[in-house]
Amino acid sequence: MHHHYVLRVVSKILIPPILLFALYVQFHGDFGPGGGFQAGVIFAAAFVLYALVFGLAAAREVVSDTVLRIVSALGVLLYAGVGIVNMLKGNNFLAYNNLAVDPVAGQHLGVLLVEAGVGMTVGAVVISLFVYFSS
Amino acid sequence: MLGVTALAILRAPGLFTVVMLSSIYSLLSAVVFVTLDAVDVAFTEAVVGAGASTILMLAALALTNQRRAKPTPISPTGLIAAFLMGGGLIYATVDMPVLGDPSAPATLHVAPRYLNDSYDEVGLPNVVTSVLASYRGYDTFGEVTVIFTAGIGVLALLGRGRRDRKSRRKASSEST
Numbered sequence: 001m002h003h004h005y006v007l008r009v010v011s012k013i014l015i016p017p018i019l020l021f022a023l024y025v026q027f028h029g030d031f032g033p034g035g036g037f038q039a040g041v042i043f044a045a046a047f048v049l050y051a052l053v054f055g056l057a058a059a060r061e062v063v064s065d066t067v068l069r070i071v072s073a074l075g076v077l078l079y080a081g082v083g084i085v086n087m088l089k090g091n092n093f094l095a096y097n098n099l100a101v102d103p104v105a106g107q108h109l110g111v112l113l114v115e116a117g118v119g120m121t122v123g124a125v126v127i128s129l130f131v132y133f134s135s
Numbered sequence: 136m137l138g139v140t141a142l143a144i145l146r147a148p149g150l151f152t153v154v155m156l157s158s159i160y161s162l163l164s165a166v167v168f169v170t171l172d173a174v175d176v177a178f179t180e181a182v183v184g185a186g187a188s189t190i191l192m193l194a195a196l197a198l199t200n201q202r203r204a205k206p207t208p209i210s211p212t213g214l215i216a217a218f219l220m221g222g223g224l225i226y227a228t229v230d231m232p233v234l235g236d237p238s239a240p241a242t243l244h245v246a247p248r249y250l251n252d253s254y255d256e257v258g259l260p261n262v263v264t265s266v267l268a269s270y271r272g273y274d275t276f277g278e279v280t281v282i283f284t285a286g287i288g289v290l291a292l293l294g295r296g297r298r299d300r301k302s303r304r305k306a307s308s309e310s311t
Contacts (some may be wrong), residue, residue, distance in 0.1 A: 035263075038175075044187065045186055072283055076280060079276055095272075104255075107256065107258055111259060122279070125282050125283060128290065133194035
């Protein structure tokens, strides 16, 4: 798509706000609609837009397959790791009350970390699905 | 409008049209979710249903051809079975509680606890997030694992192994 100048310029302008919006959805999920699942997919959508306009090879240079694999596994590991830390602190698996001194703060931290894990896995998996299907 | 779109999907000639129509269908159901005050679900439906799955379907279309297979003639037994099943489902909806009924079982079980105590227990203004990530943390963990497993499955089926790619790169550099 090297001849579509309008498309290239517009997507260059659009991609940073999309990435920023994904992060907003990720970290504002505690207060408004949104969360890890949606944020991951929005993040992946920005990447897919880049791949569609600038070509898959350029996109693969931005995020390599190895990074995708590692991040998608890391998200699940982060989620499970939060649960394991709870167990080590003498609580049930994925009961976040003991993560901080104050139970409510512990819950908040736990939810934040867990949502981050969800976002990482979902984003990386959606990107890699697109990469594998279109390569 | 949802019904019209569904009928259009059934009648559409090309698979490209079907993909686009199903994207429209997802967007319309997102609107329905918004009118039901389920903003989180609407958000997910719009992003995943109308956005990501459409892109994946288009990528899959690029791998196959765009024509629909010749439709098989409708068998009378299948038609009767489908009508019986659909009629049974519609008959079952008669027993469902009215939308927004305060005495419905779904609003009496754990929902009051979530709505009344979640702010004191979890401290998040968005009840959906506190249910999703805290009260139902196990289920969400399962969902993430499912997504991860799906990614691994696609990787195993379509992604070429590292060794294969290296050998291909070597072959292409030798040929140039």
